[in-house]
Every structure is written in structure tokens, then in C-alpha cells.
Amino acid sequence: MSVPLPVFVAIPLVTAFLLPVFAKRGKAVATVLANLATISLLVLAIGSIGQSRVYEVGKWSIPLGINLVLDGLSSLLLLAISVVSAAAMLFSVRYMEQYTAKAKYLSLFLLMVAGMNGVALSGDIFNLFVFLEIASLASYALVGFGCGHEELEASFKYMVLGTIGSIFILFAVALVYGNTGSLNMAYISESIQNSGLNPGLAFALALFVVGFGLKAALVPFHAWLPDAHPSAPAPISAMLSGVLIKTLGVYALARVVFNIFGISLATGWLLLTLGILGMVAGAFLAIGQWDFKRLLAYSSISQVGYVMLGIGLGGLIIAREGNLAWASLAILGGLFHLLNHAVYKSLLFLTSGSVQMSTGTRELREMGGLAEKLPVTRATCTVASAAIAGIPPFSGFWSKLILVVAAIQAGYYWVAAIIVFVSLCTLIMYLKVQRYVFLGELPENLREIKENRGSMLVAMVFLACLCVLMGLLLTPCLRSSILDPAVKVLVDGVAYSANVIRM
Amino acid sequence: MKGMTIIVKTISSWVKVLIFLFGIYIILFGHLTPGGGFAGGVILASSYVLLMLAFGREFAEENLSLPVASKLDCVGALLFAAVALCGLLYGAADFFWNFIHQKYLMGTDYEFNLVSAGTIPLSNIAIGLKVGASLFLVVLALSIFRPEISGNKEE
Amino acid sequence: MLYALCFLLFMIGLYCAVTKKNMVKIVIGIMVMEYAVNLFLIMLGYRMGGVAPIIGRSDLESGLGDFLSKSVDPLPQALVLTAIVISLGSLALMISICIRMYEKYGTFDITQIRRLKG
Numbered sequence: 016m017s018v019p020l021p022v023f024v025a026i027p028l029v030t031a032f033l034l035p036v037f038a039k040r041g042k043a044v045a046t047v048l049a050n051l052a053t054i055s056l057l058v059l060a061i062g063s064i065g066q067s068r069v070y071e072v073g074k075w076s077i078p079l080g081i082n083l084v085l086d087g088l089s090s091l092l093l094l095a096i097s098v099v100s101a102a103a104m105l106f107s108v109r110y111m112e113q114y115t116a117k118a119k120y121l122s123l124f125l126l127m128v129a130g131m132n133g134v135a136l137s138g139d140i141f142n143l144f145v146f147l148e149i150a151s152l153a154s155y156a157l158v159g160f161g162c163g164h165e166e167l168e169a170s171f172k173y174m175v176l177g178t179i180g181s182i183f184i185l186f187a188v189a190l191v192y193g194n195t196g197s198l199n200m201a202y203i204s205e206s207i208q209n210s211g212l213n214p215g216l217a218f219a220l221a222l223f224v225v226g227f228g229l230k231a232a233l234v235p236f237h238a239w240l241p242d243a244h245p246s247a248p249a250p251i252s253a254m255l256s257g258v259l260i261k262t263l264g265v266y267a268l269a270r271v272v273f274n275i276f277g278i279s280l281a282t283g284w285l286l287l288t289l290g291i292l293g294m295v296a297g298a299f300l301a302i303g304q305w306d307f308k309r310l311l312a313y314s315s316i317s318q319v320g321y322v323m324l325g326i327g328l329g330g331l332i333i334a335r336e337g338n339l340a341w342a343s344l345a346i347l348g349g350l351f352h353l354l355n356h357a358v359y360k361s362l363l364f365l366t367s368g369s370v371q372m373s374t375g376t377r378e379l380r381e382m383g384g385l386a387e388k389l390p391v392t393r394a395t396c397t398v399a400s401a402a403i404a405g406i407p408p409f410s411g412f413w414s415k416l417i418l419v420v421a422a423i424q425a426g427y428y429w430v431a432a433i434i435v436f437v438s439l440c441t442l443i444m445y446l447k448v449q450r451y452v453f454l455g456e457l458p459e460n461l462r463e464i465k466e467n468r469g470s471m472l473v474a475m476v477f478l479a480c481l482c483v484l485m486g487l488l489l490t491p492c493l494r495s496s497i498l499d500p501a502v503k504v505l506v507d508g509v510a511y512s513a514n515v516i517r518m
Numbered sequence: 519m520k521g522m523t524i525i526v527k528t529i530s531s532w533v534k535v536l537i538f539l540f541g542i543y544i545i546l547f548g549h550l551t552p553g554g555g556f557a558g559g560v561i562l563a564s565s566y567v568l569l570m571l572a573f574g575r576e577f578a579e580e581n582l583s584l585p586v587a588s589k590l591d592c593v594g595a596l597l598f599a600a601v602a603l604c605g606l607l608y609g610a611a612d613f614f615w616n617f618i619h620q621k622y623l624m625g626t627d628y629e630f631n632l633v634s635a636g637t638i639p640l641s642n643i644a645i646g647l648k649v650g651a652s653l654f655l656v657v658l659a660l661s662i663f664r665p666e667i668s669g670n671k672e673e
Numbered sequence: 674m675l676y677a678l679c680f681l682l683f684m685i686g687l688y689c690a691v692t693k694k695n696m697v698k699i700v701i702g703i704m705v706m707e708y709a710v711n712l713f714l715i716m717l718g719y720r721m722g723g724v725a726p727i728i729g730r731s732d733l734e735s736g737l738g739d740f741l742s743k744s745v746d747p748l749p750q751a752l753v754l755t756a757i758v759i760s761l762g763s764l765a766l767m768i769s770i771c772i773r774m775y776e777k778y779g780t781f782d783i784t785q786i787r788r789l790k791g
Contacts, residue, residue: 025599032595035588073605141752148759155766159773167774168786171696174770178703178763179690185756186683186710192749193717552727556758649758656765660772 018059020070020083023093023132024146026052026059031125034118042117046108049121053097053104053128060097064090065496069138069515077516078202084138084515087500091350092135092258092266094497095357098481099257100128103250105474106365110249110372114161123160127153127254131262138515140188140275141198147184147263151177151230154259158247169246173239180229180236187222190215204275204512216276223271224285231264233323234292237316241300244315245308245377249368252308256315257361261353265322274504274511278330286327291433293320298440307367307377307452310444311360317437318356318403324430325349325418329505332425339506341424346502348417354498355410355485359403362478366396369471370452379448384457391472393453395479400445402482405438410485522572530572537565545646546639555642559649566654575661584658587651594648601640675716683709696771696781700764707760711753718746726750 030052037045063085070083085093104124111117130150137143155177159170192198194215195206207216225236232240240260244252272282297317304310329346333339369392370385371377386393402409415438422431504511545558570578686709689702726747728740771781778786 025602029596029599032592032599035592141755145755145759148763152759152762152766155763159770162773162777164777167770167777171767171770171774174763174767175690175699175703178767179687179706181759181763182703182706182710186713189710189714189717189749189752192714192752198748552725556754656769660765660769 018063020068020085020136021072023056023059023136024129026056027125027129027132031122031129034122034125037118045118045121049125050101050104050108052125053101056128056132057097057101060090060093064094065500066090067500077199078197081142082138082199082515083136084200085136086504086511086514087502088266088270088350088504089135091354091497091501092262093132095354096128096131096135096258096262098478099254099357099361100124102361102365102474102478103253103257105470105477106253106368107248107250108470110368110471113372114248120157120160123153123157124251124254126150127157127259131258134262134267138201139199140191140203140271143267143270144181144184144188147230147267148181150259150263151181154251154255157251158243158255160248160251165242166246169239169242173243176229176236176239180226183222183226183229187219187226190219190222194219200270200275201512201515204277204509205516207276208509208512212276220272220276220282224268227264227268227271228289229264231260231268231319231323232293232316233264233289233319234296234316237293237296240316241309241312244312244364245306249308249364249371252312252368253361253364256312256364257357260315260319261322261357265319265326265353269326269505273330273508275509277509278334280331280334283327283331283334286323287331287430288327290320290322290324290327291430293317293323294437295320295433298437298444301444302440302447305379307370307379307382307448308364309377310379310448311363311367314403314441314444315356315360317441318352318360321415321418321434321437322349322353322356324434325352325421326505328418328422328425328427328430333506333508337425341421343502343506344417345421345425346505347498348414348421350501350505351410351417351498352414355402355414358478358481358485359399359411362395362399362475362482363403365471365475365478366392366399369475372471379451381458382452383455384453386453388457389453391475395475396453397449398479398482400449402485404442404445408486409482413486526572530568534565534568537568538562541565541646541650545642548642549638555645556649558642559646560653562646562650563653563657566650567657570657570661575658579658582654584655587655587658590651591648591655594644594646594651597644598641598648601637601644605637676713679709679713679716682712694782694784696774696783699783700767700771703767704760704764707756711756711760714749714753714756718749720745 030048034045034048037048067086067090068084070085071077072081072083075081107120107124111120114120127150130146130148130153133146134143134150137146155170155174158173159166188198191203194213195203197203197206212220229236244256247255268286272278272286276282294317297313297315297320301310301313301317304313325345325347326349329342329344329349332342332345367377370382370389373389373392374382374385376382398409402411405412405415415434419431419434422428422434507514541558541561541564543558544553544561545555548554548558566578566582569581683706686702686705686707689705690699691702693699693702720743722743723745724740724743726744728737774786775781780786
């Protein structure tokens with residue numbers, strides 16, 4: 016089916032403004048509407064796999080108007096966003112009963128989804144900035160949602176760093192406009208290819224890397240993430256860790272560096288280094304944590320490092336004029352890991368939310384032996400931990416294997432060694448989680464807890480089934496429709512502009 | 519939050535009407551002179567903020583209460599979405615397509631009048647309504663200060 | 674030359690946001706940075722001796738070439754309008770978080786608000 020592209024942004028936006036009308040009386044109606052919105056987005060995203068088109072808003076043609084572009088990379092991200100948001104919205108039906116003001120929560124959640132969809136679809140760089148700001152502002156408000164001490168402190172830190180990142184991005188957009196005279200990504204790319212990089216544009220590229228790095232929690236800029244993700248309510252942590260840092264950070268950075276500026280040796284090495292730093296720092300800092308969600312947050316930093324490493328390695332091979340097959344393989348590993356991590360990390364955060372709702376605590380030392388009290392939570396958490404640590408039949412193993420093979424084939428043996436080492440660290444940290452939360456002895460005060468019921472279980476089981484089935488994404492038919500177009504967009508690089516202008 | 523002296527109260531009750539009217543003028547003529555939806559909305563909100571500063575928060579809250587402002591906010595946003603959607607439904611056209619201008623008002627005689635430029639005045643009105651209601655809500659919400667800790671420190 | 678002054682303002686805002694300890698001063702530093710970027714955007718579109726980009730009836734009748742060669746670029750003005758709206762929303766959220774934190778902790782000093790560690 017071929018829906019007009021603004022529908023992906025319009026559905027959550029209109030629903031978000033329709034919900035406060037039902038403020039006090041119809042809370043059930045509000046929840047049903049919100050879930051309907053996310054499930055319909057999921058159906059539309061699945062229906063738009065493998066298509067690629069350009070939509071001009073208001074029928075103003077391209078250099079004058081704004082366009083929305085759906086290509087392989089955008090449809091991959093739309094799929095990830097809609098899967099995680101549908102699951103998180105189902106989970107929050109029951110979880111958010113602990114908080115008041117649920118209608119405002121649902122509106123903010125839908126605004127965040129609208130902003131992320133807009134970032135994934137935008138074809139104009141200022142439009143990307145505006146949607147990025149919408150999603151960011153909604154997420155700042157959602158992190159501090161229950162107004163306790165820690166949530167407010169975490170929200171303030173997140174907000175200050177996030178706003179500084181957005182200001183850097185705006186400054187870079189201004190520099191790009193001043194140097195090229197256009198705001199449309201295809202025209203900017205064409206103009207940069209014709210005239211080359213002057214110092215203004217190089218400074219703009221550096222500002223973009225810093226700004227998007229602040230949004231994606233790459234390592235020198237990750238300071239907000241270990242505070243913001245644990246303090247947020249569990250479905251919001253799942254959304255933040257699963258899709259927000261990847262859409263606003265990794266996707267936007269890849270789009271700007273590969274399709275607009277064109278990858279070069281310096282940028283390729285920069286992305287590779289940022290990826291490696293993130294992996295190693297995140298893994299080391301995570302092993303020593305005793306707070307369940309804080310450990311998961313540091314593990315997010317590490318896994319985003321994997322994605323940056325895959326993309327950076329592919330870019331470096333392209334810039335070095337190496338074998339394009341290995342570059343495609345590295346980028347395939349990175350993007351597949353992006354999709355995998357979205358599913359696993361959101362499932363892990365949802366299970367931690369379920370554990371927190373039952374036991375009332377997040378400290379690993381206070382839990383233990385919950386295996387017989389919370390059977391479904393334990394099963395799904397084990398599936399997700401095994402998948403993210405890279406145990407063979409699950410798809411985490413395949414994505415890491417692809418990255419290792421690509422690194423070895425390209426001749427970077429030290430990169431492959433680092434990947435294997437960090438995978439070992441990931442295994443250690445998830446064994447720690449399993450041992451302290453589910454095995455061991457049940458403490459005295461937790462003898463009467465019960466399993467959670469209803470929509471929370473449905474959401475967790477849905478994501479767990481996806482975890483198991485994701486390995487099937489590497490079968491040729493699914494890979495060629497979902498993953499290969501995304502890889503091709505990045506490998507083609509600046510041919511993006513020719514494709515968009517021609518369509 | 520108390521109000522101010524009687525001089526300020528008298529003058530501001532006359533002036534706020536003029537400010538409100540000026541805000542409506544900026545919104546309606548947004549396609550001809552500088553201004554438009556956002557600037558006009560800020561001016562509308564500032565007339566209510568003047569009311570709040572001069573008379574005290576409770577009076578302003580009676581005048582335009584929190585739930586009503588919240589509903590106006592949503593109505594503004596939904597009106598804007600409806601204008602965009604009508605562009606989609608009207609013929610085989612797109613979101614935000616300027617359908618009024620193309621069908622009803624072609625011809626050089628209609629430039630530079632108040633009723634011209636198609637759907638842009640409608641969008642301006644919707645945005646002005648939304649921004650005015652939102653800013654008033656923000657200032658109202660910020661003025662609710664529950665001193666849990668600072669109350670103890672004053673003793 | 675003017676762009677360098679704009680960049681200096683940006684650096685002053687960044688310095689203020691990074692080194693100050695009072696929460697409200699950090700917020701003011703961020704606002705100064707936003708003003709600097711908006712100023713930079715508007716200065717990009719400026720043309721020496723230009724007129725405001727508003728078309729009147731006489732401009733339309735006499736042909737647009739004269740107008741186009743003298744007017745200032747209107748696109749950065751639209752961008753700045755959007756950026757001002759966004760920074761207004763972000764400022765409102767930051768100030769409300771500062772107020773709520775004052776209610777809970779009793780101080781605006783961020784070195785004393787350190788419950789999250791590690």
C-alpha cells in the first residue's frame with residue numbers, strides 16, 4: 016500500500032492533541048486511542064518495507080519546498096521505532112497506573128514518536144532539526160515524569176546537555192546554509208561535491224559530530240545517559256535506549272556524514288574511534304554497577320559503540336578505496352546490530368520495570384531468587400540477556416560475527432580482537448544480572464510478591480518472540496528486502512542526491 | 519499571589535483590551551505585514567499575563583481557567599491539522615496544499631487584500647490560538663509555587 | 674568580522690553554561706548561546722543597503738528584478754522564527770524543572786544536588 020508519507024508524522028501528532036480532551040472522564044478511551052495509534056503505525060511501517068519514494072509537501076517542488084524521503088535506511092528505522100513504541104505503549108497501560116497524569120504521559124509519548132518518525136523521514140536539514148527538537152523536548156519532560164528527587168536531577172542534566180547539543184546542530188545548519196545556499200539535503204550534497212570542503216564546512220562537520228554525538232551518547236559526551244535512563248519510567252527507558260539515541264544520534268550522523276558530506280579518511284577514522292571508545296568504556300563501567308537499570312544504561316553506551324564501529328569501519332573501507340563487499344558487510348553488521356539492540360534493550364528495560372513494579376527496588380544486592388515468583392519475566396529476561404551477550408542461535412551472535420568477519424577481512428585485526436573482548440565483558444555483565452536477580456536466595460521481604468499480569472506480559476512476550484525470530488532476518492529474502500536497501504543507501508554515499516532529485 | 523496598587527489595576531484593565539486587539543490584528547494580517555501566528559499569539563498571551571500580574575493569580579485563573587486554556591490549546595492544534603488534512607482530501611492533492619487560493623481566488627485583483635493567500639490566514643489563526651493558550655498555561659503553571667522546604671527555612 | 678563577534682558571544686554563553694554552579698545561571702548561559710546562533714543565522718541573510726523582504730503592490734507592478742536585487746534574504750528569518758519558538762519551549766521546561774528542584778532540595782546550587790553517583 017502506498018500511503019502519503021506525512022501520515023507517519025500526522026497520526027501520532029493528531030492523536031497526541033486529541034487525548035487531553037478526554038482528560039478526566041475517559042481515561043480508558045485515551046489509552047485505547049493511544050494504543051490504536053501505535054499499532055496502526057506498526058502496520059504502516061511493515062507495509063512500507065522495500066519502497067522508496069519522495070513526497071513533496073504542499074506540491075512545492077524541491078529546491079523551494081520541503082520533501083520527505085523514504086529510502087532503505089528510513090524504512091529500517093521506521094520499523095524499529097514502530098515495533099518498540101507499540102510494545103512500550105502496551106507495557107505502559109498497566110505500568111503507568113503508579114503515576115498520576117496519565118493522559119499527559121500518553122500525549123508526550125506520542126509526540127516523541129511523531130518527532131522520531133519525522134527525523135527518520137525528513138529530506139531537508141532544518142526540518143530534521145525541528146523534528147529532533149520535538150522528540151528531544153518530549154523526552155526531557157518524560158524523563159522527569161514522576162517528580163521525585165532523582166528524576167528531576169537526571170532530567171535537568173539530560174536537558175542541559177541535550178540543549179547544548181541541539182544548539183551545536185543549529186549552528187552547523189546555519190554554517191551549511193551560509194556556505195551552500197540551500198537547505199535541502201540533496202542540493203547541499205550536490206553543491207558540496209561540486210565545490211569541495213572549505214574551512215566553514217569542515218567546522219560545520221565537526222559541530223555536527225559533536226551535536227549528534229551528544230544525542231547518541233558517544234563516549235566523550237555520554238555523561239547524561241547513566242542518570243537519565245534509570246530515572247525514567249521503564250517504558251520510557253525502553254524507548255530512549257532502544258530507539259531515541261539511535262534515531263536522533265546514529266541515524267542523523269550517518270545521514271549527514273555519508274550522504275551529505277561524503278565519507279573521507281578522517282571522518283571514517285573518527286567514527287571508528289568513537290565506536291571503539293564507546294564499546295570499551297561502556298563495558299568496563301557497566302560491570303561494576305549494582306543498580307539494575309544503571310547497568311543496562313552503561314550497556315547501551317557499549318552497544319551503540321558497536322553500531323558506530325560497524326558504520327565507521329564501512330566508511331573507512333570506502334574512503335580507502337578498499338573492497339566494497341567488505342564495506343557493505345561492515346555496514347550490514349552495524350545496521351543489523353542497531354535493529355537487534357533496539358529489540359533486546361527495550362525488552363530488558365521492560366523486564367526491569369516489571370521487576371521494579373513487583374519488588375519496589377532496583378538494587379541488585381537486595382534482590383535474589385525471583386525465578387519462581389516471576390516466571391514470565393525471568394524467561395523473557397533470560398532470552399534477551401542471551402541474545403545481547405551473543406550466544407549462538409540468537410541474532411546478537413550473528414551481528415557480532417558479521418562485524419568480526421568484516422574487520423578481519425579488511426585487515427584490522429586489532430578491531431576484531433577488541434570486539435571479541437567486549438563481547439566477553441557483555442557476557443559477564445549479563446551473567447551478573449541473571450545471578451543476582453533471578454538465581455540465589457529469596458530475601459525475607461520479597462516473599463509475597465506476585466507476577467504482573469495483563470498487557471505488561473503481552474508486550475514482553477511479543478518482544479521476546481521477536482528476539483528469537485530476528486535471526487531469521489539474515490535469510491536471503493528478508494535480508495534483501497529489509498537490510499540490503501539500507502546498506503546500499505550508506506554505501507552509495509553521495510549518490511543519494513542524484514536518486515532524490517531524479518525521483 | 520497578590521495584585522498591585524489601584525493605579526496599576528485601573529490602567530491595566532483598560533490597556534489589556536487594546537493589547538488583545540493588537541494581537542488579533544497581528545494574527546489576521548500575518549500574510550501581508552510582518553508577524554503572523556506566533557508573534558500574534560505571544561501578544562495575546564501577554565494580555566492575560568498582564569491581567570495576572572496586576573490583579574493576582576486567582577483573578578486571572580477565574581477569567582481563563584486551566585482546563586479551558588488546555589482545551590483551547592488542543593483545539594488550536596487540531597484546527598491546524600484539519601487545515602492541513604483538507605488539503606489532502608480536496609482533490610488529489612497534498613498535505614498543506616493551498617486549496618482555497620487555487621480554486622476560488624485566482625486573478626490579479628485579489629492580491630494584497632485581507633482575504634487572499636488561501637489557507638495561510640486560517641493557519642495563522644490556529645497557531646495564534648494555540649500559542650496564546652500555551653504561553654498563558656506556562657506562566658500560570660510556573661506561578662504555582664509549593665514551598666515545601668523554603669517554608670521551613672523562613673522560621 | 675561581525676561573524677567573529679557572534680562567535681565570541683557563543684563562546685561566552687558556552688563558558689557560562691559549563692562553569693557556573695547556580696542552576697539559573699546555567700540556563701541563562703544556554704539562552705545566550707541560543708541568541709548567538711539566531712543572530713548568526715540572521716546575519717547570514719543580510720545584504721548591505723538592503724530593504725525588508727515585503728512585497729508591496731508597486732513592487733509587483735514594476736517587475737520584481739529591482740526588488741530581488743535589493744532585498745534581504747527572507748529564508749533565515751523564517752528559520753530564526755522557528756528556532757525562537759523552540760528555544761522558548763525548551764526554556765519553559767528548564768525553568769519549571771529548576772523551580773521543582775528548588776522545592777525539593779531548597780537550593781539552586783548544583784554541587785549540592787548529587788544524589789546520583791557512580
